[in-house]
Amino acid sequence: xxxxxxxxxxxxxxxxxxxxxxxxxxxxxxxxxxxxxxxxxxxxxxxxxxxxxxxxxxxxxxxxxxxxxxxxxxxxxxxxxxxxxxxxxxxxxxxxxxxxxxxxxxxxxxxxxxxxxxxxxxxxxxxxxxxxxxxxxxxxxxxxxxxxxxxxxxxxxxxxxxxxxxxxxxxxxxxxxxxxxxxxxxxxxxxxxxxxxxxxxxxxxxxxxxxxxxxxxxxxxxxxxxxxxxxxxxxxxxxxxxxxxxxxxxxxxxxxxxxxxxxxxxxxxxxxxxxxxxxxxxxxxxxxxxxxxxxxxxxxxxxxxxxxxxxxxxxxxxxxxxxxxxxxxxxxxxxxxxxx
Amino acid sequence: xxxxxxxxxxxxxxxxxxxxxxxxxxxxxxxxxxxxxxxxxxxxxxxxxxxxxxxxxxxxxxxxxxxxxxxxxxxxxxxxxxxxxxxxxxxxxxxxxxxxxxxxxxxxxxxxxxxxxxxxxxxxxxxxxxxxxxxxxxxxxxxxxxxxxxxxxxxxxxxxxxxxxxxxxxxxxxxxxxxxxxxxxxxxxxxxxxxxxxxxxxxxxxxxxxxxxxxxxxxxxxxxxxxxxxxxxxxxxxxxxxxxxxxxxxxxxxxxxxxxxxxxxxxxxxxxxxxxxxxxxxxxxxxxxxxxxxxxxxxxxxxxxxxxxxxxxxxxxxxxxxxxxxxxxxxxxxxxxxxxxxxxxxxxxxxxxxxxxxxxxxxxxxxxxxxxxxxxxxxxxxxxxxxxxxxxxxxxxxxxxxxxxxxxxxxxxxxxxxxxxxxxxxxxxxxxxxxxxxxxxxxxxxxxxxxxxxxxxxxxxxxxxxxxxxxxxxxxxxxxxxxxxxxxxxxxxxxxxxxxxxxxxxxxxxxxxxxxxxxxxxxxxxxxxxxxxxxxxxxxxxxxxxxxxxxxxxxxxxxxxxxxxxxxxxxxxxxxxxxxxxxxxxxxxxxxxxxxxxxxxxxxxxxxxxxxxxx
Numbered sequence: 001x002x003x004x005x006x007x008x009x010x011x012x013x014x015x016x017x018x019x020x021x022x023x024x025x026x027x028x029x030x031x032x033x034x035x036x037x038x039x040x041x042x043x044x045x046x047x048x049x050x051x052x053x054x055x056x057x058x059x060x061x062x063x064x065x066x067x068x069x070x071x072x073x074x075x076x077x078x079x080x081x082x083x084x085x086x087x088x089x090x091x092x093x094x095x096x097x098x099x100x101x102x103x104x105x106x107x108x109x110x111x112x113x114x115x116x117x118x119x120x121x122x123x124x125x126x127x128x129x130x131x132x133x134x135x136x137x138x139x140x141x142x143x144x145x146x147x148x149x150x151x152x153x154x155x156x157x158x159x160x161x162x163x164x165x166x167x168x169x170x171x172x173x174x175x176x177x178x179x180x181x182x183x184x185x186x187x188x189x190x191x192x193x194x195x196x197x198x199x200x201x202x203x204x205x206x207x208x209x210x211x212x213x214x215x216x217x218x219x220x221x222x223x224x225x226x227x228x229x230x231x232x233x234x235x236x237x238x239x240x241x242x243x244x245x246x247x248x249x250x251x252x253x254x255x256x257x258x259x260x261x262x263x264x265x266x267x268x269x270x271x272x273x274x275x276x277x278x279x280x281x282x283x284x285x286x287x288x289x290x291x292x293x294x295x296x297x298x299x300x301x302x303x304x305x306x307x308x309x310x311x312x313x314x315x316x317x318x319x320x321x322x323x324x325x326x327x328x329x330x331x332x333x334x335x336x337x338x339x340x
Numbered sequence: 341x342x343x344x345x346x347x348x349x350x351x352x353x354x355x356x357x358x359x360x361x362x363x364x365x366x367x368x369x370x371x372x373x374x375x376x377x378x379x380x381x382x383x384x385x386x387x388x389x390x391x392x393x394x395x396x397x398x399x400x401x402x403x404x405x406x407x408x409x410x411x412x413x414x415x416x417x418x419x420x421x422x423x424x425x426x427x428x429x430x431x432x433x434x435x436x437x438x439x440x441x442x443x444x445x446x447x448x449x450x451x452x453x454x455x456x457x458x459x460x461x462x463x464x465x466x467x468x469x470x471x472x473x474x475x476x477x478x479x480x481x482x483x484x485x486x487x488x489x490x491x492x493x494x495x496x497x498x499x500x501x502x503x504x505x506x507x508x509x510x511x512x513x514x515x516x517x518x519x520x521x522x523x524x525x526x527x528x529x530x531x532x533x534x535x536x537x538x539x540x541x542x543x544x545x546x547x548x549x550x551x552x553x554x555x556x557x558x559x560x561x562x563x564x565x566x567x568x569x570x571x572x573x574x575x576x577x578x579x580x581x582x583x584x585x586x587x588x589x590x591x592x593x594x595x596x597x598x599x600x601x602x603x604x605x606x607x608x609x610x611x612x613x614x615x616x617x618x619x620x621x622x623x624x625x626x627x628x629x630x631x632x633x634x635x636x637x638x639x640x641x642x643x644x645x646x647x648x649x650x651x652x653x654x655x656x657x658x659x660x661x662x663x664x665x666x667x668x669x670x671x672x673x674x675x676x677x678x679x680x681x682x683x684x685x686x687x688x689x690x691x692x693x694x695x696x697x698x699x700x701x702x703x704x705x706x707x708x709x710x711x712x713x714x715x716x717x718x719x720x721x722x723x724x725x726x727x728x729x730x731x732x733x734x735x736x737x738x739x740x741x742x743x744x745x746x747x748x749x750x751x752x753x754x755x756x757x758x759x760x761x762x763x764x765x766x767x768x769x770x771x772x773x774x775x776x777x778x779x780x781x782x783x784x785x786x787x788x789x790x791x792x793x794x795x796x797x798x799x800x801x802x803x804x805x806x807x808x809x810x811x812x813x814x815x816x817x818x819x820x821x822x823x824x825x826x827x828x829x830x831x832x833x834x835x836x837x838x839x840x841x842x843x844x845x846x847x848x849x850x851x852x853x854x855x856x857x858x859x860x861x862x863x864x865x866x867x868x869x870x871x872x873x874x875x876x877x878x879x880x881x882x883x884x885x886x887x888x889x890x891x892x893x894x895x896x897x898x899x900x901x902x903x904x905x906x907x908x909x910x911x912x913x914x915x916x917x918x919x920x921x922x923x924x925x926x927x928x929x930x931x932x933x934x935x936x937x938x939x940x941x942x943x944x945x946x947x948x949x950x951x952x953x954x955x
Binding site for chain 1: 373376377379523570571572573574575576577578586589590593598600602619620621622623625627629630631633634637638639640641642643644645646647649663664666667671757758759760796797798799800801802803804805806807808809817818
């Protein structure tokens with residue numbers, strides 16, 4: 001990305017003249033604000049940002065952020081963003097999607113984008129409900145969820161988005177929470193810096209149809225015991241006094257209390273290695289599991305070849321081997337004859 | 341040799357028929373290549389099963405290649421073959437009915453064994469029971485045995501030897517029609533570069549076939565078909581899928597834009613993906629997406645980023661792309677969508693041709709969502725259709741559908757190689773500056789075309805948002821107001837209607853008024869024109885108009901139609917253009933609707949005209 005004299009960019013440069021029409025109190029406001037805070041710091045000229053979304057509450061995002069934007073159709077943002085990025089790899093392309101848009105109707109595109117590893121950042125707002133259609137259960141809703149479409153409770157087990165991402169060969173998997181402003185900024189920044197597809201799941205509260213879905217993670221009294229903030233190379237500790245830790249007993253993860261359990265020391269606590277697929281898989285398996293804290297931060301990040309670079313290399317390679325294509329040659333083909 | 345007469349004929353139709361594994365497509369293609377280089381006009385129709393290898397010897401497994409070549413200008417692969425090459429009983433059984441009276445049958449008698457006869461449903465061997473000789477000129481040749489003999493000392497498997505029998509048949513046909521074997525031998529040498537034994541075996545089989553004709557006294561005549569009188573210039577043989585690929589490449593080159601293709605493999609459109617993927621050294625970006633939706637969606641994304649964007653599919657894939665086309669209409673982005681039509685509904689007849697997606701192209705989207713639709717007339721014309729579709733898409737900022745079909749895609753004809761300089765100019769200008777007062781208005785339209793400006797990401801100060809929600813006039817902001825929606829719907833409608841302003845006058849073959857007009861579209865051009873020519877020969881005044889532009893229809897069409905007592909619309913569907921013409925021009929019309937997985941025959945159109953005129 002070419003650096004330009006965009007030092008003067010500020011949050012306000014990324015605010016549009018459109019009235020934001022999310023419900024008052026919606027978690028989306030916080031995500032919009034933190035994104036608008038981070039973008040000026042990335043050293044990218046504003047005109048090189050492209051935000052692509054599908055359908056849903058989250059997908060109105062592009063209208064409120066003053067960059068190039070494309071509010072597309074339900075589930076297809078990943079496919080449209082892929083074409084936009086391939087056509088112009090210079091762009092910093094961002095997808096804003098939700099648990100319905102990105103995991104249900106658009107699940108196929110999401111997984112294929114991740115395996116291809118285009119340098120695109122996915123912000124998936126997970127509120128575990130369909131908001132824009134007024135409150136049906138989503139593919140991340142808990143089993144037995146009672147909604148208008150499931151008056152007797154939902155019958156399908158929820159997706160675990162981070163495990164899905166890992167299974168799709170994603171090279172960057174992270175999680176943050178709408179109420180964690182600073183944390184969200186740092187995750188978004190890291191997602192930008194990662195070369196390849198970055199999958200960022202953002203836990204977002206829908207205060208109208210699924211209020212309190214994440215209160216265990218956001219309410220002051222309980223949050224510390226329920227949230228594990230990941231830091232690469234650091235032991236995985238949580239709790240009010242960082243007295244709780246993650247210990248790997250052979251291949252079984254266990255929570256230990258450093259204050260109470262005298263047989264364990266800080267050396268027994270598993271150190272986070274964001275390049276370790278096994279650790280990432282274990283951490284991701286804690287999703288929606290009441291016995292373990294919810295990991296937030298970068299779960300997994302590795303460097304793999306980026307699709308659009310490989311495509312450009314193929315083009316260069318073809319030109320080196322065959323010479324730059326001459327249209328006259330292919331129009332004529334190998335077998336011509338002349339009529340005089 | 342002395343006993344063999346040379347007969348001059350104007351045109352010949354040969355049908356090669358054999359098992360899927362017999363190499364009939366290859367045989368047909370080689371004969372076509374030699375015939376093209378010789379200088380005949382020609383038209384081909386490959387017809388193969390959807391299964392890669394249906395059970396050997398079965399009727400379902402028969403693969404066919406029909407070739408019509410002539411010393412005159414021809415337009416179709418021919419109604420009836422004059423020569424049927426039958427490599428097994430199933431090939432004979434399935435195609436004998438089509439053979440012209442007194443036509444020639446060349447049969448590989450070695451394949452007419454008990455098992456194959458049973459598979460084809462023959463109780464007795466038709467080659468032996470005398471039934472065929474009464475009506476046809478029958479030549480039974482033990483091809484398998486002859487190639488085995490010819491390849492005796494070559495160190496290859498018996499299976500590889502047997503595979504060369506198609507070359508034997510080809511060699512014999514080359515002898516019959518006075519073609520030399522050189523280009524095929526050169527081709528074998530290229531194709532099997534590192535397999536000298538295979539080259540040797542195939543060359544020997546080819547020569548064995550040629551010499552068989554030369555030395556046996558089985559054939560009483562050889563035929564010559566003089567070179568066709570084509571306009572001067574350089575020619576090649578081309579099929580529709582290749583021509584359409586080149587058309588996209590040429591349009592991108594002329595525009596100075598990178599070409600992006602997003603698509604998903606589907607018969608009979610996959611070759612377009614393959615062809616464009618082979619153009620990496622032109623900078624072409626092809627993207628094999630995860631599904632049909634992602635194919636078109638990625639192309640829409642590429643269009644937003646400023647590439648010449650294209651996708652190709654067939655009917656079922658088109659159904660999946662429908663919603664995304666609505667988005668391209670709403671976002672007003674240029675996009676070329678190629679539908680290589682096949683038999684349907686549903687999976688239908690994947691490898692057979694049909695013209696039944698016209699309604700889908702013109703009307704098959706939710707809401708009022710017009711877009712231009714055009715249809716090439718011949719395989720070579722696919723090039724110009726792709727080029728013109730790109731031109732319309734960019735000028736009017738709209739998705740454009742090209743309706744090709746299985747016959748155009750796989751069929752081939754001699755093609756006058758165009759010069760880039762002779763192709764019409766296409767221009768593109770990305771918007772770089774504000775078009776409003778200190779503001780960029782993404783939906784402020786060109787007064788003449790009603791097209792909106794194309795500002796692509798990366799251009800400073802023109803940051804803007806587009807999307808599927810209704811737009812406010814000029815600003816493009818989301819707007820749900822009643823008057824605005826009516827205005828925007830009308831503007832989108834009028835913009836597409838304006839495309840017709842650019843059409844050349846509609847050409848009429850024959851008189852501009854009279855008893856009957858044959859009105860065709862797409863690949864029915866050939867049979868329609870041949871029918872009109874035949875009717876003229878019989879002093880019947882039938883005119884022919886061919887429609888290239890399906891939506892919007894040409895402005896002068898209504899006036900033309902009203903000058904004829906009768907209008908006959910032959911289509912390979914149940915009457916789709918027919919319904920549109922009747923609705924739009926409130927005229928009576930006659931349909932001729934034949935959906936047999938093949939192009940309509942000229943003779944059917946002639947019969948239909950005669951019936952309407954009471955002749």
